[in-house]
Amino acid sequence: MINILLLPELREMLANDDRAELQQFCTALNSARTAEFMEGLTNAEAWAVLRATDVSRRAEIFQYFEHERQLAILSEEDPAEVALLIAELYADDRVDLLQEMDEDRVNLLLDLLPKSDRRDIQRLQAYAEGTAGSLMTTEMAKLEEHLTVREALNEISRLSEQLETIYYIYVVNEDEQLRGIVSGRQLISSLGKSNTPLAELMATDIATVVVTDDREAVAQKVERYDLLAIPVIDESGRLVGIITHDDVIDVVREEMIEDVQMIGGMSPLRDEYLRIGLLLLCWKRGSWLTVLFFTALLTAFALRHYSQALERFAWLVLFLPLISSTGGNSGNQAATLVITALTGNELSVKDWKRVLAREWLLGMLLGSILAVVGFFVAWTWFAPSAKEALVVPITLVMVVVFGCATGSMLPLFFRRMGLDPALMANPFIAGIMDITGIVIYLNVALLLMS
Numbered sequence: 001m002i003n004i005l006l007l008p009e010l011r012e013m014l015a016n017d018d019r020a021e022l023q024q025f026c027t028a029l030n031s032a033r034t035a036e037f038m039e040g041l042t043n044a045e046a047w048a049v050l051r052a053t054d055v056s057r058r059a060e061i062f063q064y065f066e067h068e069r070q071l072a073i074l075s076e077e078d079p080a081e082v083a084l085l086i087a088e089l090y091a092d093d094r095v096d097l098l099q100e101m102d103e104d105r106v107n108l109l110l111d112l113l114p115k116s117d118r119r120d121i122q123r124l125q126a127y128a129e130g131t132a133g134s135l136m137t138t139e140m141a142k143l144e145e146h147l148t149v150r151e152a153l154n155e156i157s158r159l160s161e162q163l164e165t166i167y168y169i170y171v172v173n174e175d176e177q178l179r180g181i182v183s184g185r186q187l188i189s190s191l192g193k194s195n196t197p198l199a200e201l202m203a204t205d206i207a208t209v210v211v212t213d214d215r216e217a218v219a220q221k222v223e224r225y226d227l228l229a230i231p232v233i234d235e236s237g238r239l240v241g242i243i244t245h246d247d248v249i250d251v252v253r254e255e256m257i258e259d260v261q262m263i264g265g266m267s268p269l270r271d272e273y274l275r276i277g278l279l280l281l282c283w284k285r286g287s288w289l290t291v292l293f294f295t296a297l298l299t300a301f302a303l304r305h306y307s308q309a310l311e312r313f314a315w316l317v318l319f320l321p322l323i324s325s326t327g328g329n330s331g332n333q334a335a336t337l338v339i340t341a342l343t344g345n346e347l348s349v350k351d352w353k354r355v356l357a358r359e360w361l362l363g364m365l366l367g368s369i370l371a372v373v374g375f376f377v378a379w380t381w382f383a384p385s386a387k388e389a390l391v392v393p394i395t396l397v398m399v400v401v402f403g404c405a406t407g408s409m410l411p412l413f414f415r416r417m418g419l420d421p422a423l424m425a426n427p428f429i430a431g432i433m434d435i436t437g438i439v440i441y442l443n444v445a446l447l448l449m450s
Contacts, residue, residue, distance in 0.1 A: 007040045014048055022052035026061060035064035043072045051081070059088035068275075074109075075101055083112035092137040092247060095124045124241075132218050133211035135251065136232045136241030141169040143198060145179050150194035153187055167228050170239055171202045178231055178239040180204045208233050211240060215251045220345055222248045259343065259422040288427075295431035299324075302435055306442040315382045316445055319374075319392055320438065326370060327399035327437040328430035334359050334407030335429050339421045342411060349416045352409065359408040363401035371396045388449050395441045402440070403433050 006025075013021045026034060026049065038046045038061075046069065050058045062070065062085060074082055074097060086094050086109060098106050098121065110118050120138055127133030141163055143152050152169065160166055169187065171180040180202025190201060207225045209218050211234055222230050222245065230248075232241040258268040269276055269284060276284075303310070303320075310317055338355065341347040347355065371393030383389035407429050411421035 006037045010038070010041065010049065011045070014045060019052045022049055025049070026053035026057055031057075031060040032064045034061050039066075043069055043076070047073050047077050050085075055084050055088050059085055063089065063093065070097055071100060074098075075105055079105075079108050079112055083109050087113055087117050090137055091120055091124060091139050091241075092135060095121055095134075099125065127211060130215050131211065132209045132213040132215065132232050132243060133241070135215055135218065135243045135247050136211070137244065137247075138241045139163050140229075140231075140239075140242045141166045142172055142239060143169055145171045145173055145197065145199040145202070147198050148195050149187060149190045149198070149201070152182075152198055153191075156184075156187070165229055165242075165244055168231075168242075169198075170231055170242070171198045172239050176238045178206065178208065178233055178237060181206050181231070206231065209243070210235065216255060218243055219248050219251045219255070224345075255343075259339065259420070262420065262422040292427050292431055295428070296434065299431075299434045299438060302438045306438070309442055309446055313388070313445060313449060315384075316391070316442070318382060319378065320441070322374070323392075323395055323399060323437045323441045324434045326396060327403040327433035330363065330366065330400045330403035331407030331429040331433050334404045335411055338408045338411045342415055342421050347412075349412050352412050355408050355412065356405060359404040360401060363404035364397065366404070367397035367400035370400065391441070391445045391448055394448075395437075395444050398440050398444070399433065399437045402436060403429075406432060406436075 010022075010025065012018075013025070025037075028034075029037075038049060041049065046065070050061060053061075062073070065073075074086070086098075089097075098109070110121065113121070124133070124136070124138070141156055141159070143155060147155065156166055156169065167184050169182045169184065170178060171182060173179050179199070182198055182202045186201060190196060207221055207227065208231050209221060211232055218230065221227075222243070227245070229242045229244045231239055232243060234240050261268050269281075338347065374396050375389055375393040378392040379386050379389035383391075410429065414421045
């Protein structure tokens with residue numbers, strides 16, 4: 001919801017070009033609250049407010065704007081002033097924004113940036129999307145191992161405004177190779193030993209990622225070691241950047257949304273729902289719906305194959321939806337649990353035997369419970385005899401066991417093939433179980449009632 005409390009006053013300040021009041025507004029509150037009070041302004045008005053304050057504060061407030069507003073301001077406002085703002089943004093944030101802008105506009109802005117910033121942006125842009133290199137920032141506390149505690153604190157104090165985080169200080173040798181890590185707390189508590197070199201204080205057992213590592217692997221490592229930031233090294237062990245926890249949170253969120261969309265039976269959306277074009281949304285959803293449609297057609301062919309049996313035992317038709325849905329639901333449950341466990345690193349492909357045994361036993365238990373209910377319902381209201389009513393419970397046990405086994409094994413198979421296990425979406429398992437359930441059901445009926 002837009003906060004309209006200060007909108008009239010802000011617009012009056014802009015109309016009167018009251019830069020002193022606008023400057024006070026930009027500095028009176030924390031950056032997030034300031035951006036919140038500006039939500040009701042147009043993009044041009046918001047930029048006019050930001051211009052009233054210094055460029056450093058401008059960047060702090062800008063980072064809390066909505067993504068669409070950030071892109072609009074960078075794309076539409078005066079290039080020279082925009083370039084000053086970009087130079088103040090965190091390295092990873094500005095690269096993400098520039099990658100979504102028009103190429104001609106980006107080239108114009110890059111030409112206006114200092115050479116060091118331009119080179120840094122181009123280096124980060126070179127890393128493939130989804131890798132550690134594309135997530136990292138080069139703004140980190142990096143000191144050489146020969147520095148003493150006193151020298152290190154002086155250097156950190158000098159560089160602090162340019163760094164994204166100073167909780168971890170990374171210690172390197174003269175070739176920029178990562179040697180160890182020292183926390184800010186550790187440095188401060190070692191002031192009594194101010195002449196001690198960092199090489200004697202640093203921890204050398206460091207969790208790192210390589211620039212080419214997949215972003216999911218990065219998120220898993222940060223979670224496993226409970227880190228606020230993780231260093232990124234190249235193939236030769238040189239420290240090239242860090243990935244902070246806020247970027248990891250974004251990765252986890254994006255991966256979760258992507259998995260949910262695939263489990264729902266559609267291609268992942270790369271944009272917000274209301275921003276994506278109708279034709280692209282139609283393609284994302286329609287392509288998978290078409291595959292599922294042809295999968296469902298196999299159900300019709302299966303029913304056609306057993307049409308004579310269905311004519312002879314018409315009451316069997318009444319239980320077809322029950323059999324299909326029960327098999328599909330049991331498979332979906334197993335698949336969801338296994339996909340979740342794989343995502344959380346609770347399972348690996350090597351555990352497939354244990355998973356299969358567990359789901360087989362679980363399928364037997366669940367199927368048996370449903371079979372008892374199914375037998376009494378079929379015998380009491382539908383089947384001519386108890387023998388014929390046995391078709392329903394026997395089928396239920398078989399489809400539930402098969403559904404649990406299929407739903408648990410397919411995600412593991414996809415992971416083994418190097419694919420995302422969420423690709424084995426619930427609609428696919430439901431389609432497989434529809435066909436399999438009908439075949440099992442009608443073959444059991446033919447064996448018992450022939």
